[in-house]
Structures are given as structure tokens and as C-alpha cells.
Amino acid sequence: MSLWVAFAGILAGVIVWWLAVRRLTTRPWEAQGTADGRDSAGTLGPPPARIGLWILLAILTSLFALFITGYWMRMGHGMAHGLTHDWHPLAEPRVLWINTVLLALGSVAMQWARVATNRDDPARARLAWWLGGAFAVAFLVGQYYAWQQLQAAGYYAAANPANASFYLLTGVHAVHLGGGLVAWIRTAARMARGGAGLDDVRLGIELCTVYWHYLLLVWLVLFGLLLQT
Amino acid sequence: MAYVAIADQHAHLHDPQTFVTKYIWSQDHKVIAIQYAITAMAIGLVALGLSVMMRMQLGFPDTFRFISPDNYYQFVTMHGMIMVIYLLTALFLGGFGNLLIPLQCGARDMVFPYLNMLSYWVYLLAVLVLVASFFVPGGPTGAGWTLYPPQAISHGTAGSHWGITLMLVSLAIFIVGFTMGGLNYIVTVLQARCRGMTMMRMPLSVWGIFMATILALLAFPALLVSAVMMTLDLQVGTSFFMPAIVSMGEQTGHAGGSPLLFQHLFWFFGHPEVYIVALPAFGIVSDLISTHARRHIFGYRMMVWAILAIGALSFVVWAHHMYVSGMNPYFGFFFATTTLIIAVPTAIKVYNWVLTLWRGHIHLTVPMLFAIGFVFTFINGGLTGLFLGNVTVDVPLSDTYFVVAHFHMVMGVSPILVVFGAIYHWYPKVTGRMLNETMGRIHFWCTFLGTYAIYLPMHYLGILGVPRRYYALGDTYFIPDSVHTMNEAISTAAFFVAAVQLLFLFNLIWSLKNGKHAGGNPWRATTLEWFTPDTPPRHGNWGAELPVVYRWAYEYGVPGLKDDFVPQNQPPVGGESAEFHGHGHGYGPGYGQGHEHAPGHDKGGRHT
Numbered sequence: 001m002s003l004w005v006a007f008a009g010i011l012a013g014v015i016v017w018w019l020a021v022r023r024l025t026t027r028p029w030e031a032q033g034t035a036d037g038r039d040s041a042g043t044l045g046p047p048p049a050r051i052g053l054w055i056l057l058a059i060l061t062s063l064f065a066l067f068i069t070g071y072w073m074r075m076g077h078g079m080a081h082g083l084t085h086d087w088h089p090l091a092e093p094r095v096l097w098i099n100t101v102l103l104a105l106g107s108v109a110m111q112w113a114r115v116a117t118n119r120d121d122p123a124r125a126r127l128a129w130w131l132g133g134a135f136a137v138a139f140l141v142g143q144y145y146a147w148q149q150l151q152a153a154g155y156y157a158a159a160n161p162a163n164a165s166f167y168l169l170t171g172v173h174a175v176h177l178g179g180g181l182v183a184w185i186r187t188a189a190r191m192a193r194g195g196a197g198l199d200d201v202r203l204g205i206e207l208c209t210v211y212w213h214y215l216l217l218v219w220l221v222l223f224g225l226l227l228q229t
Numbered sequence: 230m231a232y233v234a235i236a237d238q239h240a241h242l243h244d245p246q247t248f249v250t251k252y253i254w255s256q257d258h259k260v261i262a263i264q265y266a267i268t269a270m271a272i273g274l275v276a277l278g279l280s281v282m283m284r285m286q287l288g289f290p291d292t293f294r295f296i297s298p299d300n301y302y303q304f305v306t307m308h309g310m311i312m313v314i315y316l317l318t319a320l321f322l323g324g325f326g327n328l329l330i331p332l333q334c335g336a337r338d339m340v341f342p343y344l345n346m347l348s349y350w351v352y353l354l355a356v357l358v359l360v361a362s363f364f365v366p367g368g369p370t371g372a373g374w375t376l377y378p379p380q381a382i383s384h385g386t387a388g389s390h391w392g393i394t395l396m397l398v399s400l401a402i403f404i405v406g407f408t409m410g411g412l413n414y415i416v417t418v419l420q421a422r423c424r425g426m427t428m429m430r431m432p433l434s435v436w437g438i439f440m441a442t443i444l445a446l447l448a449f450p451a452l453l454v455s456a457v458m459m460t461l462d463l464q465v466g467t468s469f470f471m472p473a474i475v476s477m478g479e480q481t482g483h484a485g486g487s488p489l490l491f492q493h494l495f496w497f498f499g500h501p502e503v504y505i506v507a508l509p510a511f512g513i514v515s516d517l518i519s520t521h522a523r524r525h526i527f528g529y530r531m532m533v534w535a536i537l538a539i540g541a542l543s544f545v546v547w548a549h550h551m552y553v554s555g556m557n558p559y560f561g562f563f564f565a566t567t568t569l570i571i572a573v574p575t576a577i578k579v580y581n582w583v584l585t586l587w588r589g590h591i592h593l594t595v596p597m598l599f600a601i602g603f604v605f606t607f608i609n610g611g612l613t614g615l616f617l618g619n620v621t622v623d624v625p626l627s628d629t630y631f632v633v634a635h636f637h638m639v640m641g642v643s644p645i646l647v648v649f650g651a652i653y654h655w656y657p658k659v660t661g662r663m664l665n666e667t668m669g670r671i672h673f674w675c676t677f678l679g680t681y682a683i684y685l686p687m688h689y690l691g692i693l694g695v696p697r698r699y700y701a702l703g704d705t706y707f708i709p710d711s712v713h714t715m716n717e718a719i720s721t722a723a724f725f726v727a728a729v730q731l732l733f734l735f736n737l738i739w740s741l742k743n744g745k746h747a748g749g750n751p752w753r754a755t756t757l758e759w760f761t762p763d764t765p766p767r768h769g770n771w772g773a774e775l776p777v778v779y780r781w782a783y784e785y786g787v788p789g790l791k792d793d794f795v796p797q798n799q800p801p802v803g804g805e806s807a808e809f810h811g812h813g814h815g816y817g818p819g820y821g822q823g824h825e826h827a828p829g830h831d832k833g834g835r836h837t
Contacts, residue, residue: 077487157465158468161486
């Protein structure tokens with residue numbers, strides 16, 4: 001559980017910093033009769049959806065940290081109990097490298113869409129947006145192909161905990177990317193309805209881009225872990 | 230740039246026109262709160278019925294032939310899981326969170342109303358999947374509410390296929406639904422507070438719900454991870470948790486799995502879950518005590534800090550549930566230490582509640598009775614926690630009725646007393662009517678004394694060494710006859726307490742039509758929800774104008790005023806300033822509260 005505790009420590013640090021910013025040492029009983037202290041609860045604050053996304057990413061980090069913790073502890077369990085035939089690392093299919101490149105390209109394309117949106121360049125933003133989605137779909141197809149390759153080679157989930165962990169970690173990541181594609185489709189639909197302007201989709205593009213970057217980061221951690229163990 | 234509260238912006242407003250959008254597919258936080266509350270109480274009644282049948286078996290063994298050993302374990306399992314997750318968590322966060330956060334923060338609604346609506350319907354789906362497990366072959370799981378492998382998915386345990394599968398699926402659905410709601414609660418608190426409502430002016434109810442939501446969002450993933458892994462062990466044949474084992478005379482296909490890994494993951498969720506239930510109760514009871522004792526809450530800042538400290542510490546105490554699991558003894562030392570440390574902020578809160586009552590003008594209203602009952606019970610339950618938190622004392626008491634008594638006092642009776650107190654307190658705002666006070670008092674005294682008749686003797690049973698989870702004690706040599714007599718008495722008290730809850734339900738329904746009209750602020754409270762233009766509040770809560778807050782939530786017992794409280798949205802009178810302490814200026818609660826005209830609304834409160 002040490003991995004999760006490390007994550008929790010970092011998160012606690014962020015929360016403490018944030019709370020310090022919120023001036024939790026003020027004495028509210030002494031500050032009567034003033035409507036000051038509006039904090040960020042107005043138009044000057046960030047939009048709720050942006051805050052919501054960052055909180056969602058913290059939850060997902062907790063989820064992935066726990067999956068990785070489970071992976072680590074399960075791997076160590078066999079060694080600790082002298083179960084020599086328990087954990088057989090599998091040979092990761094080479095297509096995973098191609099998939100990694102595809103996901104990275106998706107992230108780059110989404111960033112391009114974001115930059116183009118900020119420059120009010122709808123044509124480039126649309127092109128980059130579609131590319132970002134296409135690369136993500138290609139990544140998912142590639143992951144499915146990797147699963148097929150492993151199945152064909154006899155790496156069944158029930159045969160070994162290392163196999164099961166591989167399917168589990170890659171599956172959970174793919175499900176989250178699938179969820180991202182739902183948001184991507186919604187924004188694409190709004191983009192199609194909105195005509196030439198980008199005002200309606202500016203925030204959606206920004207949030208999807210952040211999410212794409214996040215899932216790339218998670219994938220790099222997971223892929224590195226799978227390669228090293 | 231002109232100040233416009235986020236909750237007042239067009240993108241976040243919605244205007245239900247039909248019966249369906251108003252009361253069924255509703256995005257209004259108040260309707261969603263009621264939907265959560267009704268669903269949670271309905272499934273809670275099922276759990277109550279299960280506990281009655283458990284007590285029938287324990288008090289009068291060999292009498293009720295329809296309760297088989299398998300049935301008994303199924304009742305135990307479903308009772309525990311329903312009460313903890315589907316009743317208490319859902320009611321505190323989904324029910325009171327939805328009701329109180331926008332109203333007490335001065336918002337028109339949650340910031341993501343559609344997601345909020347979805348959260349409830351996903352929760353309902355989780356409940357229905359859980360209920361479905363009563364009707365599948367083999368019935369619901371009988372693995373115990375902790376669902377420990379290997380027995381949870383081994384043949385021989387009731388519901389080891391369909392039952393446990395539906396339980397795991399239901400939990401996963403619940404977590405997805407809760408995440409939708411939880412995001413709403415946090416972002417609404419952070420972003421949609423009205424003008425002047427700083428974090429340190431928020432009522433402690435909101436603080437408790439806010440922190441409990443953070444805990445839940447970070448802890449529930451551990452339950453999700455363990456549910457997913459166990460489902461794979463069961464359905465795919467993997468060995469995450471399942472060791473090599475012979476079941477019903479046959480070698481299973483599993484090998485090498487770690488049941489201890491499941492325990493770590495489960496309790497990593499399970500212990501924060503205690504505080505997911507307790508923190509909203511702490512917050513709500515603070516508001517009840519302050520309001521009904523007509524005294525400002527003692528040590529507000531310390532109360533907030535204690536909530537934060539408890540929240541942080543709750544993540545580093547989980548293994549005190551695993552002292553007998555064979556883990557490294559040094560871990561036991563570490564977790565015993567952290568467990569005792571968490572008692573410090575908890576004790577601060579208890580002292581502050583008592584000091585709030587000290588020299589207060591205590592009104593023994595029904596909500597106040599429940600609040601005091603909570604403090605009393607929580608102290609009892611907390612003290613036995615000190616026993617169980619220490620490894621050397623825990624080991625002999627582990628898996629005895631002492632543990633059952635402890636966690637029911639601290640996590641069952643205590644929070645449910647707050648739930649009742651809160652319902653008596655806010656029912657007038659939700660319905661416009663008061664609950665019948667006589668019935669309320671009968672309900673309180675019978676519930677309060679009745680639960681003590683149930684759980685105090687259980688401590689004694691535990692010290693005698695009577696084991697929990699046994700279908701029947703039989704003629705075990707170290708168990709004296711008095712235990713059987715005591716079990717009969719406990720069961721009789723349990724039947725009585727269960728029956729009294731029907732009186733409460735009757736009161737809820739009867740008072741809808743026959744209760745006294747409540748008016749806007751029957752408790753003469755200071756917080757914003759009591760100053761909505763309409764009671765019950767209409768859609769959008771505040772009419773044309775959002776409230777503006779000028780002070781904290783606990784301005785009670787102010788000397789020199791016509792009345793003894795100052796609402797949070799009472800504008801300053803001449804001479805009152807940031808330095809002014811608010812006392813002795815003679816302004817009464819004329820309810821001419823400050824409002825800020827909301828852009829996008831005409832005077833009639835319609836969206837423009």
C-alpha cells in the first residue's frame with residue numbers, strides 16, 4: 001500500500017496548500033457585517049467543469065494507484081511465500097510500442113486543437129480534433145490486437161496472475177479512454193452544430209485535451225511497469 | 230467585471246415544466262435529495278427486517294425453522310452492507326448533501342444538475358441489482374459484509390455465484406453513481422457559494438459533508454479495485470485473491486492468490502467509510518446543538534480543523550481491522566498508534582459539543598434530544614474503540630460480540646440518531662409542516678433506551694468470549710446459561726426498537742397533511758436555508774435574488790438584541806464593520822436580509 005500512501009501524501013500536500021490559500025486561520029466570528037471574502041465563487045473563478053475535471057483526475061489517480069498497488073502486492077506475494085511457479089512475466093507484444101506512439105500522437109493532436117482554438121482558427125482546430133479522436137480509436141484497436149496476439153500465444157488470464165494483471169491494467173485504461181471518447185463525440189457534435197465558431201466548444205476542447213494528456217501519462221506509467229516487471 | 234455567482238449563470242439553470250421533469254427525471258437538488266432519502270430509507274427498512282430475523286434466530290434458536298444457517302449468514306451480510314453503504318452513505322451524502330449544500334451555501338442548485346440526476350438513477354440501479362440478488366438461484370451472498378475471500382466465492386458459502394456477483398456489480402454501480410454525485414458536492418461547495426460565504430463561514434454541516442465526500446471519492450476506488458479483482462477471480466478464474474484450495478473435496482483451479490491483499494484493499498476503503506458516515510453526522514449535530522442550545526458553536530475553527538485532521542488520519546488506520554490476520558507485529562504497533570492519534574481530533578469535537586451546551590439556553594426539542602443522544606452514544610462507542618484499537622486488548626476481543634457492540638454504537642446507532650435529529654430539524658423546510666412532537670418524543674426515548682438495551686449487554690457477552698457470526702451457540706462449554714437469557718432479552722429489545730421505527734414512518738406520512746404549519750424559520754436558526762422566500766423552497770431556491778452573507782453561521786445568544794440570533798444574511802447596520810463583533814447594536818431579526826440582484830432574472834424570479 002506504500003504506493004498509494006505516497007500518492008495520498010502528495011494529495012494531502014496539495015489539499016493543505018489549498019486550504020492555506022483559503023485562509024482557514026481566519027476568525028469568522030470577528031468578521032461580522034461584511035460581505036467580503038467572496039473567494040472564487042463568481043465569474044472571476046475558473047469554470048466548474050474545469051475544477052470538476054481536475055477532481056476527477058485525482059479520483060482516477062487514486063484508482064490507478066490502487067490497481068498498481070494491487071499489482072505490486074500480488075507480484076510480491078508469490079515471492080514472499082516461495083511460490084516459484086506463481087508469477088511468470090509475459091513478453092509484451094511489440095504492437096504496444098506502436099500503440100504508445102499512437103496515443104502520444106493523439107495527445108499532440110489534441111494539444112494542437114487546443115492551440116488552434118485559442119488562436120481562433122476553426123479549420124485547424126477541427127482537423128486536429130478529428131485526428132486526436134482517430135489516434136485514440138487507433139490506440140484502442142491496437143490494444144485489442146495486442147490482446148488477440150497474447151490469447152493466440154496462450155497467455156490466458158486464468159493461467160497466470162501476470163497475464164491477468166496485464167489484461168486488467170490495460171483493460172481499465174482502455175475503458176477510461178472509451179469514456180473520454182464519449183466526451184470527445186459530444187464535443188464533436190456540438191462543434192458540428194455550432195457552425196464556424198468555436199465559442200461553444202472552447203472549454204470542451206480544453207478539458208478533453210487535458211484528459212488525453214492524463215491518459216497518456218497513465219499509460220506511460222503502466223507500460224513502464226509492465227515492461228520492468 | 231461584475232460579480233455573478235456561478236450558480237446563477239444561465240448554463241446551470243433549468244426550468245422543469247412537466248410533472249415528469251419536476252418530480253421524476255428531476256434535476257432539482259431538493260427533489261433528488263428526497264428521492265435519495267426515500268430510496269435509502271426503503272432499502273434500510275429491508276435491512277432492519279433482516280436484523281429482526283437475525284435476532285429471532287439468536288434469541289430463540291431452534292424456534293424459527295425457516296431461518297437456516299445459510300439464510301442467517303445471508304441476513305447478516307445483506308444487513309451490514311445495506312446499512313453501511315446503501316442507507317447511511319447514500320442518506321448522508323446523497324440525501325442531506327443534496328438538500329443542504331446548495332441551500333446552506335446560497336446556490337440555486339448543484340453546478341452539474343444533469344449529472345446529479347444521473348447520480349440518483351445510477352444509485353437506484355445499484356439498489357435494484359442488490360435487491361435482485363434475493364431472487365436469484367442460491368439467494369444473496371452470505372459471505373459476511375466484508376466479503377472476505379476465499380469463502381466469499383467458494384462453494385459452500387450461500388450465494389457464492391449469483392449472489393456475490395450481483396453484490397460486486399451493485400457495489401461497482403454504486404461507486405460510479407456516487408462519483409457523479411460527489412463531484413457535484415465538491416465543485417458546488419468550491420465554486421457556487423453565494424457572495425460573502427467564505428469557506429470559514431460555512432455551517433459545519435457543509436464542512437462535514439464536503440470532507441466526507443473527499444474521503445469517499447478517494448476511498449471508494451479501493452472497493453472498486455477489490456470488487457473488479459474478485460469478479461475476475463470468480464468469473465474468469467484468475468487468482469488475485471484466491472489461494473490454492475480444496476473446496477467441497479475438490480482442488481479448485483486457483484493458486485497463489487492473496488486473501489490478505491483483499492483485506493488490505495477492503496479496509497483501505499472500509500475504515501475511511503466509518504468517517505464517510507461519521508463526518509456528516511459530526512457536522513449536522515454541531516448545527517443542531519448550536520441552534521437548539523441558542524449558543525454559538527464552541528471552537529468553530531478547531532471543529533473545522535478536526536474534520537480535516539480526522540479525514541487525513543482516516544487513511545492511515547485501516548489495518549487496525551486486521552490485527553488477527555497474521556500481519557507483521559510492527560504494523561500492529563504503527564496502526565495502534567495512528568488509531569489512538571485519531572482519537573485526539575475526535576475528542577476535541579466531543580469537548581466542543583459539550584462546551585457548546587455549557588451555559589447554553591438548551592431547548593429540549595426533538596432534534597436536540599437526538600443530538601444529545603448522539604453525543605452520549607458516540608462517547609460510549611468511542612471509548613470501546615480505545616479498547617479495540619490496542620493490539621493486545623483487541624486480540625482476545627476480536628470476533629466477539631464486543632466488536633459488534635462497539636461498531637453498532639459508534640457507527641450504527643450514533644449516526645442514525647443524527648439522521649433522525651436532522652430529519653426532525655429539516656422536515657419543516659422540506660415539507661412546510663412540523664413533525665408531530667409527541668410521536669417524536671416517543672420515538673426518541675424508545676429508540677435511545679431500546680438501543681442501549683440491545684448493545685450494552687453485548688459488551689458483556691463479548692467479554693465473556695461469545696463469538697459473533699455464529700448461527701447458534703449450542704452447548705458450548707464456556708458459555709453460561711445467562712448468555713441465552715440475555716440473548717432473549719436483547720432480541721426482545723430489538724423487536725421493540727424495530728417496531729418503534731414504524732411510528733417514525735407513520736409520523737413522516739401523517740405530518741405531511743396534519744403537521745402544524747412550520748413557517749419559514751421555526752427553529753429561529755441563522756443559516757441560509759431558513760431564509761428562502763418560499764417554504765418549501767421553489768425551484769431555484771432564492772427567487773429573483775441570491776442571498777448575500779455577512780457573518781458566520783452561529784450568531785446565537787447575542788446580548789442586547791430583541792431576538793437572540795442574527796441570520797447569516799442580515800445586512801450590517803450603521804457602524805457595523807469588519808472589525809465590529811456584531812454584539813449589542815440592537816438590530817432584530819427583521820428578515821430584511823441582504824440580497825444581490827441576480828443578472829438574468831426579472832423581479833418575478835423568472836429567467837430572462
